[in-house]
Amino acid sequence: MSRGPYGASEERLREGFHAGEYPIAVYGLGKMGLPLAAVFAEATGAVTGVDVDPSVVETVATGDCHVTAEPGLADLVAGQVEGGRLTATTDGERAAREATVHVVIVPTLVSGGEPDLSTVEAVLDVVAAGLSPGDLVIAESTLPPGTCRDAIVPHLAAGSGLEPAEFGVAACPERTASGTALRDIRGAYPKVVGGVDEVSARAASALYREVSNNEIHVVGDAATAEAVKVFEGVYRDANIALANELGLLGDELGISAREAIAAANAIPMCDLHDPGPGVGGHCIPNYPYFLLAGSETPLEVIRTARTRNETMPAATADAFADELAAAGEEVAGASVLVLGLTYRPGVAETRRSPALGVIDRLEELGADVAACDPLVDPGEFGVRPVAVGEIPDQEFDGAILVTPQTEFETIEWKRIDPMVVVDGRDALDLTGTDHRCRTLAGSVGDRPRVVSRAEREAPDYLPDQ
Numbered sequence: 263m264s265r266g267p268y269g270a271s272e273e274r275l276r277e278g279f280h281a282g283e284y285p286i287a288v289y290g291l292g293k294m295g296l297p298l299a300a301v302f303a304e305a306t307g308a309v310t311g312v313d314v315d316p317s318v319v320e321t322v323a324t325g326d327c328h329v330t331a332e333p334g335l336a337d338l339v340a341g342q343v344e345g346g347r348l349t350a351t352t353d354g355e356r357a358a359r360e361a362t363v364h365v366v367i368v369p370t371l372v373s374g375g376e377p378d379l380s381t382v383e384a385v386l387d388v389v390a391a392g393l394s395p396g397d398l399v400i401a402e403s404t405l406p407p408g409t410c411r412d413a414i415v416p417h418l419a420a421g422s423g424l425e426p427a428e429f430g431v432a433a434c435p436e437r438t439a440s441g442t443a444l445r446d447i448r449g450a451y452p453k454v455v456g457g458v459d460e461v462s463a464r465a466a467s468a469l470y471r472e473v474s475n476n477e478i479h480v481v482g483d484a485a486t487a488e489a490v491k492v493f494e495g496v497y498r499d500a501n502i503a504l505a506n507e508l509g510l511l512g513d514e515l516g517i518s519a520r521e522a523i524a525a526a527n528a529i530p531m532c533d534l535h536d537p538g539p540g541v542g543g544h545c546i547p548n549y550p551y552f553l554l555a556g557s558e559t560p561l562e563v564i565r566t567a568r569t570r571n572e573t574m575p576a577a578t579a580d581a582f583a584d585e586l587a588a589a590g591e592e593v594a595g596a597s598v599l600v601l602g603l604t605y606r607p608g609v610a611e612t613r614r615s616p617a618l619g620v621i622d623r624l625e626e627l628g629a630d631v632a633a634c635d636p637l638v639d640p641g642e643f644g645v646r647p648v649a650v651g652e653i654p655d656q657e658f659d660g661a662i663l664v665t666p667q668t669e670f671e672t673i674e675w676k677r678i679d680p681m682v683v684v685d686g687r688d689a690l691d692l693t694g695t696d697h698r699c700r701t702l703a704g705s706v707g708d709r710p711r712v713v714s715r716a717e718r719e720a721p722d723y724l725p726d727q
């Protein structure tokens with residue numbers, strides 16, 4: 263009988279995972295992989311984390327945690343490593359030989375509008391070198407629909423010399439957001455599982471029943487599970503694009519579009535997202551290309567929405583230039599402060615961040631750009647760093663708020679000489695100051711400040727009493 267879970271009975275699966283008799287290797291110890299590895303270790307006691315970054319491995323192997331702003335994660339990692347239930351290594355092939363479950367959770371990026379699965383393929387090469395009959399491979403990484411069936415199975419078979427029928431493959435996409443990873447993994451949402459065959463789905467479901475207290479939602483096959491994740495992301499991208507477009511209508515209609523959106527969302531048939539300066543991160547901006555790149559079906563809505571969102575950073579900088587001109591000043595040579603470089607508040611991630619597009623456009627227009635973000639070093643992006651506390655003591659012609667970091671609530675706007683401010687997230691309250699403020703969602707009239715979706719979705723959000 264094989265030592266792995268693929269082909270075992272329900273009862274044997276439950277016993278085996280619970281007793282740690284099915285060792286697990288997690289490939290990728292990043293923002294999503296480390297929380298997942300720690301939760302698997304908590305449930306099964308037999309997890310090896312694999313990463314190509316020696317500093318990541320060294321950190322985790324000593325019980326430390328490099329993933330910040332994840333409530334509970336540092337303590338969980340420390341406890342699991344101390345208890346010998348979680349280890350870390352750069353030797354992926356040894357980990358693969360010892361494991362019976364191989365969880366792939368490395369980035370799936372996009373380059374030139376095409377999905378870039380090279381990182382996943384690098385992991386598959388390592389897994390294949392240690393794959394044994396009865397093993398189960400789980401793809402948590404977000405993948406174009408059909409990848410498990412059409413790419414992962416053949417890749418593993420070719421690399422291992424095994425027949426596809428000798429091992430299992432399941433798509434179990436990560437439904438986790440930075441900042442609430444442990445909560446999400448442990449059951450904030452149903453866990454979607456889709457196997458390349460029924461035996462794979464059964465084995466994967468048994469594992470997630472050990473960690474999630476929510477429903478394990480087994481869908482028809484792996485391609486369906488991959489599609490669920492991509493559809494979630496594409497829905498969000500299109501919804502944000504619609505919100506951005508309605509926001510741009512605000513001034514023309516003479517309303518606060520954000521106020522209208524909030525009121526429209528009071529009915530269950532409407533769930534318009536937040537207008538803003540763009541869509542960042544390495545998830546939502548990429549997922550549309552997992553469909554656009556390979557589909558013969560015309561996907562005009564998806565493509566148009568993606569284009570709308572990709573033009574928002576430049577549109578934000580142009581809105582600032584227009585407002586500065588309306589105040590009688592030229593953007594060329596103007597000193598402009600960009601507030602917030604990360605793609606969303608509280609997460610030290612700048613991939614595809616809208617702020618980078620805002621900076622590029624401002625520099626194209628000839629502005630002298632500085633930036634402030636307590637989570638990252640603006641100097642890494644070629645702009646002059648300004649600390650939050652230094653802002654009142656420096657001279658700026660204007661400012662653009664892209665990402666409302668919590669620290670910006672301490673800015674003393676009344677101490678700052680009057681300037682033009684574009685508030686990309688309706689996050690500022692400049693009433694009572696002499697600043698000329700414009701938002702991306704309508705600034706005319708008395709704009710009651712509404713709680714943004716990003717705030718409402720934050721794990722620590724408490725509605726105003």
Ligand SMILES: NC(=O)c1ccc[n+]([C@@H]2O[C@H](COP(=O)([O-])OP(=O)(O)OC[C@H]3O[C@@H](n4cnc5c(N)ncnc54)[C@H](O)[C@@H]3O)[C@@H](O)[C@H]2O)c1
Pocket residue numbers: 289290291292293294295312313314315318367368369370381384385402403404436437438439440544545
């Ligand atoms: N970040 C999110 O909010 C989020 C949420 C849900 C799903 N996801 C998906 O999860 C996956 C991982 O995303 P992430 O945010 O954790 O990425 P990340 O960039 O934070 O971490 C990736 C980790 O993988 C490591 N790595 C790279 N190549 C490797 C290899 N060949 N072998 C082993 N490790 C390797 C890197 O060193 C890094 O530590 C992606 O598919 C992403 O789409 C991300």
Ligand SMILES: CC(=O)N[C@@H]1[C@@H](OP(=O)(O)OP(=O)(O)OC[C@H]2O[C@@H](n3ccc(=O)[nH]c3=O)[C@H](O)[C@@H]2O)O[C@H](CO)[C@@H](O)[C@@H]1O
Pocket residue numbers: 404436437438439440494495498502535536537538539540541542543544545546605606616715716
């Ligand atoms: C379907 C879904 O919810 N997926 C979430 C998403 O999480 P994320 O970390 O990528 O962050 P988002 O919150 O999606 O923001 C992305 C960018 O869009 C901007 N934005 C957002 C909301 C809005 O109304 N208006 C906006 O303009 C925001 O500023 C930022 O730049 O993908 C993860 C990986 O798949 C998921 O796990 C996670 O559940």
